[in-house]
Amino acid sequence: MEKIEKWISNNKDIEQELIRLRRHFHEHPEVGHPLPQTQEYIVKMLEMYGYENIIVNPGGSIEILVGPHDKKILLLRSDMDALPLVEHTNLPFKSINGSMHACGHDMHASMMLMCAKLLKQNEKKLKGQIKIVFQPHEEGLVGCKMMIEDGVLKYPRVDAAVGLHVMPATEDKTGTIRTIRKAMTTASTIFEINITGKSSHGSMPEKGIDALRVAIHIYQQLQEIIPKEISMSHDDVLTIGIMNAGKAHNIIPEKAYMKCSLRSYRPDDQEYIMGRVNELVQSIASMYHA
Incomplete structure (x- = not known):
């Protein structure tokens, strides 16, 4: 750690370039795919660093190779998309387009660009290809699949892969790197629940089927699955982040909508919890005639 800090302190130009890169990405975020401005900027910087055979795949990923071709291949991966959030700051480099790098991908892309620059400068010292x-x-959980379909693990075949994610919400000192031998991040399943009842005036509830009432019961029951049916040591998390229904204060809503996220380290937990979600949603809807 001391060696890293000393090296950084002796390379202020690298630090300042990293800051410039990150602030550019933060000011110009793009969501999902395609990411035309982000891709164009990354390609331009890679060309400045001396890369020639830069591949932009149909799925939107950008690939480069550095180092000798007859050795094993290590893949280094960074994401580059942002979130559909409005930034409420007064920073001089705040987002200018209504989206936001609120999950650190501006930092990831900047770090990887600098990594690419340093590797190119030291290419003759490399013992294998990167x-x-x-x-x-x-963020949409489809980028990885798109890259695999584009052959990112082949052409040429990859022997190992390394990725990282910044973790600002910890007590670790800046510059700390954590790694463990088991899964470090969870798999994520995003799912939606659409409930259809029957609208009626609020003064005649017996004429309607209240979709919001059904949604509330579903919400409560889904929150019971993990604490009552899964071991606490498994660290599964089920989040219901969106629940919408109704358009008027005195009308029983016909439709309700929920959007949820399940995170888990274990495939069998994912399968079990999603099975229970389906059972509970169907049974509660049936119970209330929705």
């Missing part, structure tokens, strides 16, 4: 990949649409 494939660097910039991934789109990570």
Whole structure:
């Protein structure tokens, strides 16, 4: 750690360039795929760093190779997409387009660009080949699949892969790197629940089927699955982040909508919890005639 800090302190130009890169990405975020401005900027910087054979895949990922071709290949991966959030700050480099790098992908892309620059400068010292990949649409959980379909793990075949994610909400000192031998991040399943009842005036509730009432019961029951049916040591998390219904204060809503996220380290937990979600949703809807 001391060696890293000393090296950084002796390379202020690298630090300042990293800051410039990150602030550019933060000011110009793009969501999902395609990411035309982000891709154009990354390609331009890679060309400045001396890369020639830069591949922009149909799925939107960017690939480069550095190092000798007859050795094993290590893949380094960074994401580059942002979130559909409005930034409420007064920073001089705040987002200018209504989206926001609120999950650190501006930092990831900047770090990977600087990594690419340093590797190119030291290419003759490398003992193997390194494939660097910039991934789109990570937040939508489809970017990885798109990259695999584009052959990112082949052409040439990858022997190992390394990725990282910044973790600002910890007590670790800046510059700390954590790694463990088991899964570090969870798989994520996004799912939606659409409930259809029957609208009626609020003065005649017996004429309607209240979709919001059904949604509330579903919400409550889904919150019971993990604490009552899954071991606490498994660290599964089920989040219901969106629940919408109704358009008027005195009308029983016909439709309700919920959007949820399940995070888990274990495939069998994912399968069990999603099975229970389906059972509970169907049974509660049936119970209330929705």
